[in-house]
Amino acid sequence: xxxxxxxxxxxxxxxxxxxxxxxxxxxxxxxxxxxxxxxxxxxxxxxxxxxxxxxxxxxxxxxxxxxxxxxxxxxxxxxxxxxxxxxxxxxxxxxxxxxxxxxxxxxxxxxxxxxxxxxxxxxxxxxxxxxxxxxxxxxxxxxxxxxxxxxxxxxxxxxxxxxxxxxxxxxxxxxxxxxxxxxxxxxxxxxxxxxxxxxxxxxxxxxxxxxxxxxxxxxxxxxxxxxxxxxxxxxxxxxxxxxxxxxxxxxxxxxxxxxxxxxxxxxxxxxxxxxxxxxxxxxxxxxxxxxxxxxxxxxxxxxxxxxxxxxxxxxx
Amino acid sequence: xxxxxxxxxxxxxxxxxxxxxxxxxxxxxxxxxxxxxxxxxxxxxxxxxxxxxxxxxxxxxxxxxxxxxxxxxxxxxxxxxxxxxxxxxxxxxxxxxxxxxxxxxxxxxxxxxxxxxxxxxxxxxxxxxxxxxxxxxxxxxxxxxxxxxxxxxxxxxxxxxxxxxxxxxxxxxxxxxxxxxxxxxxxxxxxxxxxxxxxxxxxxxxx
Numbered sequence: 001x002x003x004x005x006x007x008x009x010x011x012x013x014x015x016x017x018x019x020x021x022x023x024x025x026x027x028x029x030x031x032x033x034x035x036x037x038x039x040x041x042x043x044x045x046x047x048x049x050x051x052x053x054x055x056x057x058x059x060x061x062x063x064x065x066x067x068x069x070x071x072x073x074x075x076x077x078x079x080x081x082x083x084x085x086x087x088x089x090x091x092x093x094x095x096x097x098x099x100x101x102x103x104x105x106x107x108x109x110x111x112x113x114x115x116x117x118x119x120x121x122x123x124x125x126x127x128x129x130x131x132x133x134x135x136x137x138x139x140x141x142x143x144x145x146x147x148x149x150x151x152x153x154x155x156x157x158x159x160x161x162x163x164x165x166x167x168x169x170x171x172x173x174x175x176x177x178x179x180x181x182x183x184x185x186x187x188x189x190x191x192x193x194x195x196x197x198x199x200x201x202x203x204x205x206x207x208x209x210x211x212x213x214x215x216x217x218x219x220x221x222x223x224x225x226x227x228x229x230x231x232x233x234x235x236x237x238x239x240x241x242x243x244x245x246x247x248x249x250x251x252x253x254x255x256x257x258x259x260x261x262x263x264x265x266x267x268x269x270x271x272x273x274x275x276x277x278x279x280x281x282x283x284x285x286x287x288x289x290x291x292x293x294x295x296x297x298x299x300x301x302x303x304x305x306x307x308x309x310x311x312x313x314x315x316x
Numbered sequence: 317x318x319x320x321x322x323x324x325x326x327x328x329x330x331x332x333x334x335x336x337x338x339x340x341x342x343x344x345x346x347x348x349x350x351x352x353x354x355x356x357x358x359x360x361x362x363x364x365x366x367x368x369x370x371x372x373x374x375x376x377x378x379x380x381x382x383x384x385x386x387x388x389x390x391x392x393x394x395x396x397x398x399x400x401x402x403x404x405x406x407x408x409x410x411x412x413x414x415x416x417x418x419x420x421x422x423x424x425x426x427x428x429x430x431x432x433x434x435x436x437x438x439x440x441x442x443x444x445x446x447x448x449x450x451x452x453x454x455x456x457x458x459x460x461x462x463x464x465x466x467x468x469x470x471x472x473x474x475x476x477x478x479x480x481x482x483x484x485x486x487x488x489x490x491x492x493x494x495x496x497x498x499x500x501x502x503x504x505x506x507x508x509x510x511x512x513x514x515x516x517x518x519x520x521x522x523x
């Protein structure tokens with residue numbers, strides 16, 4: 001399960017490691033043995049997801065503890081708004097909390113789903129929040145006072161496994177545990193298209209920057225390119241047998257996609273850059289596994305951990 | 317003829333097949349009878365990442381060459397009223413003896429249709445330990461008209477993780493949140509044809 005929660009955004013950045021230099025921007029002491037971390041979009045904060053189930057919000061570059069969410073509260077999912085101003089945390093009991101990211105003051109909490117929150121994602125404008133409880137329908141909440149349930153987006157069974165919002169914010173694509181990809185109009189929350197071509201789950205989704213295509217990757221260990229307007233498959237890239245895709249992003253405008261492939265008991269974690277046009281791949285061979293990453297002021301930041309020391313580096 | 321409990325009691329009372337030795341009304345008695353026969357829904361346990369559509373319709377998941385302890389798993393699909401769900405579809409998938417899921421093909425995957433008796437049965441092997449998980453487990457997805465889909469996992473009381481005491485140790489797997497999902501194992505056969513027999517009834521919530 002934890003592997004599925006690895007944030008996809010930072011995975012592409014690690015691929016860049018093999019072809020670019022880096023400049024450390026912060027070194028912080030981790031407060032626990034960590035699964036992974038989540039960087040705020042402005043690079044001023046880091047959420048550490050600990051193996052003991054606690055979460056810690058640290059300032060960057062100082063590494064000062066801003067807030068701790070104890071393991072007893074069972075935090076599970078976490079997401080920053082695009083402007084980095086708000087932090088959403090989902091808990092095991094279905095509660096979601098949205099706080100001002102700065103200040104460490106606990107924000108509004110409400111029961112946003114019936115059980116453990118597996119997925120959270122803000123809309124581009126930060127006004128709505130996607131909430132994905134485990135094996136349950138997705139809830140779309142308008143973040144007013146109080147929060148208002150705008151839509152419930154069901155599956156045949158199970159819950160969300162991935163989502164992507166189009167660059168213009170008008171289309172949301174949700175992948176379900178039921179292996180179906182569903183397109184929604186974010187103005188009406190009506191389902192507009194769906195793709196039932198997948199036999200296995202999709203764990204990573206992303207739109208191309210121009211919004212015309214959607215890339216999907218998952219347990220089938222291959223990138224599938226879909227037409228964003230019709231949900232029809234455009235092409236599939238070769239499989240990386242023995243692995244499955246958990247992260248998928250585009251590298252700039254050069255049509256090269258990067259994915260992170262995790263093991264299914266056969267291969268160690270690894271990252272690969274695919275050229276979408278030629279369907280050729282370049283393995284990233286540095287061996288280390290990143291634990292977080294994100295784009296900060298147009299620069300790529302990536303985290304690597306050694307023992308309990310985390311290095312955040314800017315890649316050029 | 318499907319009579320409700322109340323209709324049945326009323327008919328029995330008229331025909332003398334039942335004697336009501338209480339002043340409580342028949343509808344109340346019918347409700348009490350239903351409650352006595354009701355079943356607790358099988359606890360949910362998450363789907364996991366390796367579900368695959370279009371599993372084969374076969375009760376035989378293992379081949380003669382498969383490593384692992386042979387297992388015979390069976391059960392009946394009920395609703396919470398204790399009635400058999402005759403038109404259920406039971407999907408089962410598991411890792412092989414080495415803890416690997418087959419995502420390229422359909423090894424150790426099955427789609428069963430229990431039929432009017434609600435009974436299902438498969439022959440397989442006890443799954444190995446998947447690297448990311450603490451316990452040996454089987455996945456279930458059960459669907460049928462008029463009931464809420466059931467997603468759950470079943471565990472084995474003989475799993476070494478439990479050290480022979482699943483009552484005490486079942487929570488060692490953080491995903492195993494209910495003791496009743498840990499099923500007893502009955503060893504049958506002889507040393508040349510040994511098999512682990514497990515029963516797991518599935519109780520679905522009516523919608």
